[in-house]
Amino acid sequence: MPRDLFIDGVPELLLLRLLARKEMYGYELVSEISKRSNNVFTFGEGCIYPILHRLVSQKQLSVRKETVSGRPRRYYKLTAKGNHRLSELESSWSNVSAGVTSFGKALGNVAS
């Protein structure tokens, strides 16, 4: 079974959107994305954690460690660089999204 199309980049975008509002930890992000999207997007930990680590190494996120009721958490939030990256992604998404839509309309396509 081929993997879902149109997903490339979406995890990173949603993640940055959430972290732009307030700091959150990985496990929280995984469930929050599912919840907030009404299970339209259900990205597992194997998807989220590697992105988190990459963004940190790219200085787009900063980390803060905290232990809550015996369990260690890692809170992430956006750096200035991450904020800029979010803007890029939003703009890129708008571009693609509008492009696909207008391409359809020009063809007389009825979006099902």
Add this chain to the structure above:
Amino acid sequence: MPRDLFIDGVPELLLLRLLARKEMYGYELVSEISKRSNNVFTFGEGCIYPILHRLVSQKQLSVRKETVSGRPRRYYKLTAKGNHRLSELESSWSNVSAGVTSFGKALGNVAS
């Protein structure tokens, strides 16, 4: 430089949309997609041809060979299966597109 995000699956979708209207050949599709999208999408031959071949092997496209002024062309068009696949992709695209948008709105996000 990382490759463009949000593109996964878009070539296949646009391609199927075009071929749902009339048969076209590979080289034509490459330039037509650029043209119709005002260069928002510029997929090269190395992107289009493999997709074409895959769709044929999956019986979603049928091929007709024709030689025009000495040059051989391969015209592709949708099969019933391909039409069904297009519906799936449209629905999947709508889903993701609406999901990303509403996810943003719920956060008070201003789409830049």
Add this chain to the structure above:
DNA sequence: TTGACATACCTCGGACCTCAAGGCGTTATC
């Protein structure tokens, strides 16, 4: 106290897609 379950972190490997680069051959143009 044993087991199951939720929390919370993590990595690895496969599968898949895009795309730049290159190759081949023909026709048209200068």
Add this chain to the structure above:
DNA sequence: GATAACGCCTTGAGGTCCGAGGTATGTCAA
């Protein structure tokens, strides 16, 4: 006769998602 346009093609690199699995602690019921 050289260069561009046409028209087909494949390969390799790079990047992404995601299922599967691993580690460890806390809670709660049987």
